[in-house]
Amino acid sequence: MALFQIAEPGQAAAPHQHRLAVGIDLGTTNSLVATVRSGSATVLPDERGRPLVPSVVHYVAGGAPTVGYAAQARQSEDPRNTIVSVKRFMGRGIKDLPDSAATPYRFVDAPGMLKIKTVAGEKSPVEVSADILRNLRERAEASLGGELVGAVITVPAYFDDAQRQATKDAAQLAGLNVLRLLNEPTAAAVAYGLDNAAEGIYVVYDLGGGTFDVSILKLTRGVFEVLATSGDSALGGDDFDQRVFCWIAEQAGLSLLGDHDTRLLLTRAREAKEALTDHATTRITARLADGEVVDVELSAEIFQQITQPLVQKTITPLRRALRDAKLQPDDVKGVVMVGGATRMPHVRRAVAEHFGREPLTNLDPDKVVALGAAIQADALAGNKGDDEWLLLDVIPLSLGLETMGGLVERIIPRNSTIPTARAQEFTTFKDGQTAMAIHVVQGERELVSDCRSLARFELRGIPPMVAGAARIRVTFQVDADGLLSVSAREQSTGVEASIVVKPSYGLADEEIARMLQDSMSHAADDMKARSVGEARVEADGLLAAIAAALETDSALLDADERAAIEQHMAQLRAARDGNDASEIRNLTEALNLATTEFAGRRMDAAVHKGLTGHKLSELG
Amino acid sequence: MSFDFSRDYFELFELPRSFRLSLPALETTYRSLQSQYHPDRAATQDDTGKRRALQAATQINEAFQTLKAPINRARYLLHLAGFDTMEETNTAMPMDFLMQQMEWREAIAEAKAAKDVGALSALGRDLQAESESLVTMLASLIDDKQDFERASESVRKLRFMEKLQQEVGDAIDVLLD
Numbered sequence: 001m002a003l004f005q006i007a008e009p010g011q012a013a014a015p016h017q018h019r020l021a022v023g024i025d026l027g028t029t030n031s032l033v034a035t036v037r038s039g040s041a042t043v044l045p046d047e048r049g050r051p052l053v054p055s056v057v058h059y060v061a062g063g064a065p066t067v068g069y070a071a072q073a074r075q076s077e078d079p080r081n082t083i084v085s086v087k088r089f090m091g092r093g094i095k096d097l098p099d100s101a102a103t104p105y106r107f108v109d110a111p112g113m114l115k116i117k118t119v120a121g122e123k124s125p126v127e128v129s130a131d132i133l134r135n136l137r138e139r140a141e142a143s144l145g146g147e148l149v150g151a152v153i154t155v156p157a158y159f160d161d162a163q164r165q166a167t168k169d170a171a172q173l174a175g176l177n178v179l180r181l182l183n184e185p186t187a188a189a190v191a192y193g194l195d196n197a198a199e200g201i202y203v204v205y206d207l208g209g210g211t212f213d214v215s216i217l218k219l220t221r222g223v224f225e226v227l228a229t230s231g232d233s234a235l236g237g238d239d240f241d242q243r244v245f246c247w248i249a250e251q252a253g254l255s256l257l258g259d260h261d262t263r264l265l266l267t268r269a270r271e272a273k274e275a276l277t278d279h280a281t282t283r284i285t286a287r288l289a290d291g292e293v294v295d296v297e298l299s300a301e302i303f304q305q306i307t308q309p310l311v312q313k314t315i316t317p318l319r320r321a322l323r324d325a326k327l328q329p330d331d332v333k334g335v336v337m338v339g340g341a342t343r344m345p346h347v348r349r350a351v352a353e354h355f356g357r358e359p360l361t362n363l364d365p366d367k368v369v370a371l372g373a374a375i376q377a378d379a380l381a382g383n384k385g386d387d388e389w390l391l392l393d394v395i396p397l398s399l400g401l402e403t404m405g406g407l408v409e410r411i412i413p414r415n416s417t418i419p420t421a422r423a424q425e426f427t428t429f430k431d432g433q434t435a436m437a438i439h440v441v442q443g444e445r446e447l448v449s450d451c452r453s454l455a456r457f458e459l460r461g462i463p464p465m466v467a468g469a470a471r472i473r474v475t476f477q478v479d480a481d482g483l484l485s486v487s488a489r490e491q492s493t494g495v496e497a498s499i500v501v502k503p504s505y506g507l508a509d510e511e512i513a514r515m516l517q518d519s520m521s522h523a524a525d526d527m528k529a530r531s532v533g534e535a536r537v538e539a540d541g542l543l544a545a546i547a548a549a550l551e552t553d554s555a556l557l558d559a560d561e562r563a564a565i566e567q568h569m570a571q572l573r574a575a576r577d578g579n580d581a582s583e584i585r586n587l588t589e590a591l592n593l594a595t596t597e598f599a600g601r602r603m604d605a606a607v608h609k610g611l612t613g614h615k616l617s618e619l620g
Numbered sequence: 621m622s623f624d625f626s627r628d629y630f631e632l633f634e635l636p637r638s639f640r641l642s643l644p645a646l647e648t649t650y651r652s653l654q655s656q657y658h659p660d661r662a663a664t665q666d667d668t669g670k671r672r673a674l675q676a677a678t679q680i681n682e683a684f685q686t687l688k689a690p691i692n693r694a695r696y697l698l699h700l701a702g703f704d705t706m707e708e709t710n711t712a713m714p715m716d717f718l719m720q721q722m723e724w725r726e727a728i729a730e731a732k733a734a735k736d737v738g739a740l741s742a743l744g745r746d747l748q749a750e751s752e753s754l755v756t757m758l759a760s761l762i763d764d765k766q767d768f769e770r771a772s773e774s775v776r777k778l779r780f781m782e783k784l785q786q787e788v789g790d791a792i793d794v795l796l797d
Binding site for chain 1: 647651654655658659660663664674677678681682684685789793796797
């Protein structure tokens with residue numbers, strides 16, 4: 001019996017005060033926000049009672065963007081400024097897009113991540129997502145009557161580091177405190193498992209609007225342990241619409257459709273797909289911009305035939321996840337279906353065939369992820385007194401480093417339970433090498449060029465040694481959000497370089513700061529630039545002086561001494577072209593020290609020279 | 621709730637330092653340790669608390685992965701005993717083992733060329749059985765005989781077997797796609 005409640009430092013002192021926290025399912029097609037009220041999770045609807053928010057943002061010149069149904073209504077008439085399925089662009093560059101021709105957008109290849117030209121200016125996918133999240137935050141705060149302490153945001157399990165970082169950045173931009181990024185299938189498993197007191201091995205098959213995930217979980221007395229996850233972050237219900245769209249165009253003999261007609265027919269394609277869930281045939285009619293009328297009939301049979309390759313594409317990740325978990329289909333106790341696209345009968349049939357059992361569809365596939373996220377948010381915010389359940393998730397893709405010849409050295413294999421850390425030692429391959437480039441990649445392929453580049457950084461100031469003598473220890477740390485940080489350290493000297501991965505895709509912290517405070521002056525940058533400038537001037541002065549001294553007095557040095565000085569000079573010259581002020585200063589100081597002896601000899605020589613040639617009598 | 625980082629993995633899991641261990645006991649302790657130290661338990665704490673939770677949970681995961689997989693567990697026990705398994709440098713294997721490896725590789729290549737998933741699956745099962753007998757031998761070499769020299773060699777053999785099993789699995793995946 002507890003007589004006193006003793007709060008641990010840093011934890012909530014008032015146990016009865018309910019802290020407002022929400023779970024957000026930021027989907028490709030639709031988004032939802034949910035919370036736990038009086039012990040049960042519920043989705044928060046809008047003022048008209050609608051639970052979903054279409055993940056659509058419409059931008060106007062000089063005004064606030066509209067989000068959701070209102071934005072969706074503008075889609076056909078203003079396709080270029082109405083952004084749909086922005087999740088597909090998160091953390092992606094233009095070269096990553098397989099079907100950019102099929103969207104009406106004007107993309108700009110910005111450093112880090114692509115941007116979309118709108119009448120309200122260029123928008124990065126992070127900003128568009130932030131607009132959706134802000135809308136959900138406002139809905140939640142209005143509905144719950146207070147400020148949120150935080151949110152759990154769900155991401156596809158198969159999202160890589162750049163996509164995760166972009167999602168977290170979007171939440172930050174929308175003014176949300178991210179308690180945790182949670183994998184969508186894991187969220188679904190929480191909602192399902194807690195609801196059904198499930199135990200054993202469960203598979204979550206999550207086919208959303210734009211992403212496909214499969215996770216295999218072991219449920220044991222309140223512990224949700226993800227054993228393996230796999231998927232395809234560019235496969236979803238949208239692709240089914242696309243197939244139907246192509247079929248309509250082919251049937252009606254259409255080519256070279258404008259933005260408006262494309263958008264219209266894609267909408268009709270989606271409606272047809274949805275209709276065929278419960279009907280054997282459906283009629284597709286549309287009036288195009290030039291007055292031409294499209295009128296075709298699509299049967300469920302044809303629909304299933306033209307989209308069967310997409311369904312088949314989900315089976316490969318399913319098999320891979322089972323293999324990674326070292327399990328057979330028979331070991332699985334239940335398959336939970338998540339995502340609106342799992343309503344399609346032939347998807348359900350394919351899954352049933354693979355496992356030899358009917359999948360579980362008793363939870364609303366649109367809401368289950370948001371509900372699970374809400375339950376997790378409630379626990380993380382400290383509203384649950386007794387910690388009776390726990391999530392143990394994994395990293396979806398292997399992390400590695402580039403080594404000689406463009407090959408990948410795998411450091412953390414996929415499906416490692418997070419948080420996790422791994423260190424690996426590397427060495428220099430040239431005599432006197434003082435810097436080492438570190439290139440972090442993510443993916444399963446052997447060649448760097450086939451993996452996703454996450455970050456590049458440089459460990460500088462390695463003391464010159466013979467090739468292979470330096471020992472550089474690179475440590476990867478993946479936190480509970482699945483986000484990576486990397487640090488490197490030269491073992492014999494302790495020279496250290498540590499960075500939170502500054503993604504090649506995704507946004508650097510500075511870029512977030514810029515977006516948050518666009519109007520603020522670049523004072524910090526200017527100060528940094530000035531400091532670098534000053535250090536360079538100092539370095540240049542010293543380099544010039546020593547070069548001149550070597551010109552006139554090199555006779556005072558033997559070959560080794562001269563080589564040592566020249567090496568210091570070369571290091572400083574390399575550094576002065578970089579932007580690291582403290583390194584320039586350190587190397588300037590080092591060069592100064594290395595030439596002390598030389599300066600002394602020159603002084604002696606000068607004094608000597610000053611004396612010789614003068615007769616003693618003259619001095620007297 | 622402070623976490624003692626100086627304990628070795630067996631101490632952390634309150635298990636005797638031996639190769640033979642109870643997997644259910646290991647898993648139960650794993651869940652109870654993570655229930656105490658996981659970052660989800662520290663979500664409302666300050667940055668120091670969060671960092672400590674991250675480090676503790678990372679250590680628990682590392683320890684669990686090390687103790688769970690027989691090859692990692694053997695490597696770790698040998699390391700604790702001051703033995704390096706020299707998997708990167710010592711490639712001198714007994715002739716009969718190398719011959720057998722060659723035979724496995726030929727069989728895999730043949731099955732791959734014939735696109736015979738059944739044959740590959742059968743090979744996979746044979747390799748699994750072979751690995752299991754190596755694991756049984758490791759238990760005896762480490763726990764009963766303390767013959768760390770020969771145990772190191774068994775670890776190197778097991779590593780070869782794992783690579784073969786990986787290859788068979790990859791080949792099956794390619795054929796099924």
